[in-house]
Amino acid sequence: MQYRDSANLDSSQVTSSSGGAGGRIAVGGVGGLVIVVLAVFLGFDPTALLAGTQAGPQQTTDSYAACRTGADIKQNRDCRFVAYTNSIQSYWGTAMTGYQPTTTRIFTGRVSTGCGTATSAVGPFYCPVDRIVYLDTGFFDQLTRQLGAKGGDAAEAYVIAHEYGHHISNLTGVLDRVQQAGNQTGPNSPQVKLELQADCYAGVWLANASKDVRSPIAAVTADDVARAADAARSVGDDRIQEQATGRIDRESWTHGSASQRQKWLTTGFTSGDPAKCDTFAA
Template identity: 50%
Template sequence: MEYRGDADISKSRVRYGGGSGGRGGRGGKVAVGGGLGGILVLLLALFFGSDIGDLLGTAQQPQPQQSQQQGGAECQTAADIEQNRDCRWQAYDVALTNYWQSAFESGFKPIEAMNIFTGQIATACGTGSSEMGPFYCPGDYEIYVDDDYMGQLLAQLGTERSDAAELYIVGHEYGHHISNLTGDMAKARAGGNQTGPKSGQVRLELQADCYAGVFFNNTLKDPSSPIASVTQDDLDRIVAAARAVGDDHIQAQSTGRVVPESWTHGSSQMRQYWVAIGFNSGDPGSCDTFSTDQLGG
């Protein structure tokens, strides 16, 4: 994946250095509506989670963050990524925010922050930890990513880490933010914590995958986007990442058994299908996973 060197990334909402092990100082339109075994078992419920609130308690108030730094003074343009790899997070945030702002007729609200943390971190949804994988908290409109641990998760799930795979992950979490803004997240939760291939939880995850695909399609057309190009190899890695986080793949690796009735995120095939739907159409309107039984499984 190539970056557009002159793209401004100085105004991102990335915060570095939060968490118990914080590294302080690391440099169509949308209408708005209302050990491996142990790690993988946890991932069944939490990896790429739409929201940790149901598990940790959504009523909690945000707690003070430890030693967090808004943005990075040394990250001014995408060219700075060559000297400081941390700057790529700011490029991701700017690219995602710029596209989704353009996709809304009105009422768009960007995420409040993308937190790059280590260990544990206080959120409006409770205490988040590395083992949860990247997640979005609707209580504070923020995304949380443990940079180091995410690489370990991808490796343990059998896929290679790359900037394209990372951006797919962050794009998926930003997709949950879009579902929150449009009211689809509330719709998915209305039925309770049901599981299974056609449950509201699975439909919400597939919608986030689709939105990630839509973003990739459109950011490549934006001459001001920090993302200049995506190669076929990048696309292959995105597809591999989608495959790696399918419920069936995770279950097979962690327990040796595939139990569709317990799925919360969808199979590898379903997740790849909806990333492709979004990427090929470039239209957020193609991501209505709640009005179809053709979920790609």
């Protein structure tokens, strides 16, 4: 993924959190890979895995204030998270009438959210209560080392764009309707279709990321698209289940199979059109 050195970065869209160690954590009652199996890319209903709103003191800071232009990414690689977030929100600000900007909050270990207190074991997630995307960047090491993805900037950007896809579904009311439908699972469940819609929205952004001359993303290469698709496959329910347990249980799927996730990311990218992301009609 190539960055535009002259692009202005808005560091206020990315914050970091510290503290919050006093909270009670309830993320499925298990840890490590099992949590990844259950909750990787958690987004549609964080309250199912997040609990304990009594968090300890927590501070939110603008740790990315030094990220002012695209050129700063060369000196400080952390600035790429600002570039991803800015580009994603800039696109949706023009593509969606009434888009409401939010923030990406980077944390380490645990964080207090509007949906409860979460640990990094949950993986990246979107909380519809406070409308914030949460990310422990250590997940990207897990994506490559534990889940076998090739990784790279485009893979990271896909992860964040997926969570912002949930923000779009929240703003359109789709997320709320899925939550009200109950905790259904399986390859054709509303929950899976919601996750696939977020994958499609991520693909749409990827297709449009470099079209605005003000965007910090200067170019998206064929290798970038391949890495994003590879990341989508790596977090398919079937891939994760087989790696963790040696078996596949389709009826317990919450995010979709590797092929489903790649298909909808590709649909979004090849069309570049959010209207093509109606996974519920497919």
